[in-house]
Amino acid sequence: MLLKKIKLENIRSYLTEEIIFPEGSVLLSGNIGSGKSSILLAIDFVLFGLNPGMGSALLRNGQDKGSVELHFNIDSKDIIIKRNLKRTQTGVTQDYGYLIVNNEKTEGTATELKARIITILNYPKELLTKSKSLIYRYTVYTPQEEMKTILLGDKDSRLETLRKVFGIDKYKRIMQNAEIFIKNLKAKNREFEIRIENLDRKNIEKQEKEKELERIKIDIKKITMDYENLSFLLRKKKEELTGIENLIKEKNRTKNELELEQNNIKNYYLRIERENREINTLQNEINSLEKDLDGKKEENIDELIKKRAEIYEEISSKENEIRKLRDKVAELNSKKDTSESLREKITELNSCPTCLQEVKQEHKHTIIIKEEKNINIILENLNEIAKKIKDKEEEVKKLKDKHEKINTEINEYNIISLKFKNLKEKEEKLKKVDREISELNSKINETHAVIKELDEKIKKFQNIEEKYILFRREIDELIKQDKMIGIRKATLEQNELDFTKTIEILKKEILLMEKIKGNLDYFKKLQKWLTDNFINMMQIMEKKIMLKAHSDFNSLFEKWFAMLVDNGMINTKLDEEFTPIITINSYETDYSHLSGGERTAAALAYRLALNQVINNLMSEIKTRDLIILDEPTDGFSSEQLDKVKLVLDELNLRQIIIVSHEPKIESFVDSVLKFEKKEHVSRII
Ligand SMILES: Nc1ncnc2c1ncn2[C@@H]1O[C@H](COP(=O)(O)OP(=O)(O)OP(=O)(O)O)[C@@H](O)[C@H]1O
Numbered sequence: 001m002l003l004k005k006i007k008l009e010n011i012r013s014y015l016t017e018e019i020i021f022p023e024g025s026v027l028l029s030g031n032i033g034s035g036k037s038s039i040l041l042a043i044d045f046v047l048f049g050l051n052p053g054m055g056s057a058l059l060r061n062g063q064d065k066g067s068v069e070l071h072f073n074i075d076s077k078d079i080i081i082k083r084n085l086k087r088t089q090t091g092v093t094q095d096y097g098y099l100i101v102n103n104e105k106t107e108g109t110a111t112e113l114k115a116r117i118i119t120i121l122n123y124p125k126e127l128l129t130k131s132k133s134l135i136y137r138y139t140v141y142t143p144q145e146e147m148k149t150i151l152l153g154d155k156d157s158r159l160e161t162l163r164k165v166f167g168i169d170k171y172k173r174i175m176q177n178a179e180i181f182i183k184n185l186k187a188k189n190r191e192f193e194i195r196i197e198n199l200d201r202k203n204i205e206k207q208e209k210e211k212e213l214e215r216i217k218i219d220i221k222k223i224t225m226d227y228e229n230l231s232f233l234l235r236k237k238k239e240e241l242t243g244i245e246n247l248i249k250e251k252n253r254t255k256n257e258l259e260l261e262q263n264n265i266k267n268y269y270l271r272i273e274r275e276n277r278e279i280n281t282l283q284n285e286i287n288s289l290e291k292d293l294d295g296k297k298e299e300n301i302d303e304l305i306k307k308r309a310e311i312y313e314e315i316s317s318k319e320n321e322i323r324k325l326r327d328k329v330a331e332l333n334s335k336k337d338t339s340e341s342l343r344e345k346i347t348e349l350n351s352c353p354t355c356l357q358e359v360k361q362e363h364k365h366t367i368i369i370k371e372e373k374n375i376n377i378i379l380e381n382l383n384e385i386a387k388k389i390k391d392k393e394e395e396v397k398k399l400k401d402k403h404e405k406i407n408t409e410i411n412e413y414n415i416i417s418l419k420f421k422n423l424k425e426k427e428e429k430l431k432k433v434d435r436e437i438s439e440l441n442s443k444i445n446e447t448h449a450v451i452k453e454l455d456e457k458i459k460k461f462q463n464i465e466e467k468y469i470l471f472r473r474e475i476d477e478l479i480k481q482d483k484m485i486g487i488r489k490a491t492l493e494q495n496e497l498d499f500t501k502t503i504e505i506l507k508k509e510i511l512l513m514e515k516i517k518g519n520l521d522y523f524k525k526l527q528k529w530l531t532d533n534f535i536n537m538m539q540i541m542e543k544k545i546m547l548k549a550h551s552d553f554n555s556l557f558e559k560w561f562a563m564l565v566d567n568g569m570i571n572t573k574l575d576e577e578f579t580p581i582i583t584i585n586s587y588e589t590d591y592s593h594l595s596g597g598e599r600t601a602a603a604l605a606y607r608l609a610l611n612q613v614i615n616n617l618m619s620e621i622k623t624r625d626l627i628i629l630d631e632p633t634d635g636f637s638s639e640q641l642d643k644v645k646l647v648l649d650e651l652n653l654r655q656i657i658i659v660s661h662e663p664k665i666e667s668f669v670d671s672v673l674k675f676e677k678k679e680h681v682s683r684i685i
C-alpha cells in the first residue's frame with residue numbers, strides 16, 4: 001500500500017486541504033498543534049471508520065459536515081475512498097461514502113466500506129475488532145499516545161493480543177475444535193459399531209436365504225411342469241367327457257323318439273280296433289237297409305209332386321167357390337128375412353108411421369103379394385144354390401182323398417230314396433274306413449321299421465353311462481390333484497416372493513452396514529491420526545511459530561534498542577510473555593525507571609520489531625510496505641536521532657511517514673511536508 005493523496009474538508013484544524021504523499025520516507029513537520037497528527041487520524045478514519053466518541057474530535061468545531069478522501073495504490077490498483085461526517089443533535093456520525101477501484105465506483109454505508117477495505121488490504125477478518133483492525137494498529141499506525149501503553153499494559157491481555165496478531169491463537173482453536181471433533185467421532189464410531197454389530201450374522205442369514213431360494217426355484221420349476229402336464233391332461237379328459245355327455249344326450253333323444261314311435265303304434269292299433277268296430281256296425285246297417293230295399297227301386301217323384309200341387313190348386317179353387325155360394329145364401333136369407341118382416345109389418349100396420357094416414361088394405365095387399373113373390377124367388381134361388389154347394393162339396397171331398405193318396409205315395413217314395421241314400425253313404429264310409437285301416441297298417445309297418453332302426457341306434461350307446469361315471473371319477477381325481485398342485489405351487493411362489501424380499505432387505509441392510517463399516521474404518525483411522533498426530537502437530541506448530549515469532553521479535557527488539565541507546569550498559573530482551581526485561585549493568589530495572597529517551601527507544605524498538613514480525617508472519621497483507629510513526633523520537637538525543645536513520649534504513653520500506661518536530665530528522669528523510677496553523681486553520685506550506 002502506497003499513500004498518494006488525502007483531501008480534507010473540515011477536519012479538526014483544517015478547512016479544505018489536499019496533501020500529496022511522495023514515496024520513500026516523508027516527514028510531516030510543524031509546530032505543536034499545527035495539524036500533523038490530524039492527517040494520520042484522518043487516514044485512520046477514512047480507512048476503518050469512526051471510533052466511538054472520535055467523531056467530535058474529527059469534525060471541525062462549528063462545522064456541520066466534513067469529509068476525508070484518500071487516494072492510494074495497492075498492487076497497481078488505484079483506489080480512492082471517501083467518508084463523510086455530519087453533525088446531528090446527538091453527536092457526530094458517519095454518512096454514506098464511496099470506494100473507487102480502478103475508476104469503478106461503489107457507494108456504501110460505513111460498515112460496508114470497512115468490510116471492502118479489509119478485503120482489499122487482505123487482512124484476516126477474525127482480527128477485526130469493532131472499531132479497528134489490530135493488524136493496522138500494530139503494523140502501520142499506532143496513535144501517538146498508544147505506543148507506550150502497549151508496553152506498559154496488562155501482561156495477559158498483551159500476550160493474548162500478540163498471539164492474535166501473530167495468528168498463533170488459531171492453533172489453540174484448531175486443537176480445541178479437534179478435541180470436539182474427536183469426541184464426536186468417538187461417539188459416532190460407537191454408534192457405528194452398534195449399528196454394524198450384526199453384519200456377520202446378516203451375511204450368514206443372507207447366504208442361507210439365498211440357498212433356500214435356489215431350492216424353492218428348482219421346486220417351482222418342477223411343480224410348474226407337473227402342473228402344466230396335469231392341466232393338459234385334464235383339458236383333454238374334459239373334452240372327451242363333453243363328447244360322452246353329447247352321446248348320452250343323443251341316446252336320451254333316441255329313447256324319447258323310440259317311446260314316441262311306440263306310442264304311435266299303440267295308437268294306430270287302437271284306431272284300427274275302433275275302425276273295425278265301425279265296419280261291423282256299418283255292415284249291419286247296410287244289411288238291414290238292403291233287406292228293406294229288396295225289390296225296390298228309386299222312383300222319379302217329380303210328376304207326383306206336380307200332380308199333388310195341381311190337386312191342391314183345384315181344392316182351393318173349389319173351396320173358394322163354396323165360400324162365395326155360402327155368402328150368396330146368407331145374402332138371400334137376409335133378403336128373405338127382410339121381405340118376411342115387411343110382410344108381417346104391413347099386415348099389422350094400420351096407419352103410416354110417417355104421415356099417420358091410414359094404410360089401405362089394398363095397398364097392403366099389393367105390398368104383401370109383391371113381397372111373397374120376392375120370397376118365393378129367393379127360396380128358389382136358395383134351393384138352387386144349396387144344390388150347387390152340395391155338388392161342389394162332394395167334388396172337394398173326392399179331390400182331397402186323391403190329394404191324400406198322392407201325398408202318402410210321395411212320402412213312401414221319399415223314405416225309400418232316403419234309405420238308398422243312407423245305404424250309399426254307409427257303403428262309402430265302409431270303403432273309407434277300409435282305406436284308413438290299410439293306411440294305418442302301412443303306418444304301423446313304417447313305424448316298426450323306424451323302431452327297429454332306433455333300437456339299433458340305442459344299442460350302439462350301450463354302457464355309455466358307466467363310461468361317463470368312470471370318466472367323471474377320473475376327472476374328479478385329476479381336479480383334486482390339480483388343486484393340490486396349484487396350492488403347493490402358489491405356496492412355493494409366495495415363499496419365493498417372501499425370500500426374495502427378505503434377501504433384498506438383507507442386501508440393503510448389509511450394504512448400509514458395509515458402508516457404515518467403511519466409514520467406521522475411515523473414522524477410526526481419522527480419530528487415531530487426529531489423536532496421535534494432528535493435535536501433536538498443532539502443538540508443535542504453535543510452539544514453533546510462537547518460538548520463531550518470539551525469537552525474531554526478541555532479536556529485532558534487542559538489536560534496535562541497542563542501536564538506539566548504544567551505551568553498552570543497558571541490555572534488553574523479551575521474556576516468554578513478550579514483556580521487555582531491561583538490565584542495566586546486570587541489574588534488572590523496571591521500564592518506568594528508565595529515562596524518557598530510553599523509554600522512547602524501548603517503545604520504538606518494540607513497535608518496529610512488532611511491525612517486522614507481523615509483516616513476516618503474514619506475507620499476504622497489503623500494508624507491508626508502509627509504516628506511520630507519530631512522534632517516535634520524543635526525548636531523543638542528537639546521537640539517538642542519527643541512529644533512527646539507521647534503524648529506518650533497516651526496515652527497508654517503500655513508504656515511511658514520520659511525524660516529528662525534530663529538525664534533525666529533515667536531514668535524512670526523502671521528503672518533508674511542512675504544516676502551519678494560522679488563525680485556527682491548518683495548512684500545508
Ligand atoms: N474538533 C476540532 N476542531 C478544531 N480544531 C481542533 C479540533 N480538535 C483538535 N483541534 C486542534 O487542531 C490542532 C491540530 O492538532 P494536531 O493534533 O494535529 O496537532 P499536532 O500538529 O499533531 O501537534 P503536536 O506536535 O503537539 O502533536 C490543535 O491545535 C488542536 O487543538
Ligand SMILES: [Mg+2]
Binds near residue numbers: 036038
Ligand atoms: Mg501530534
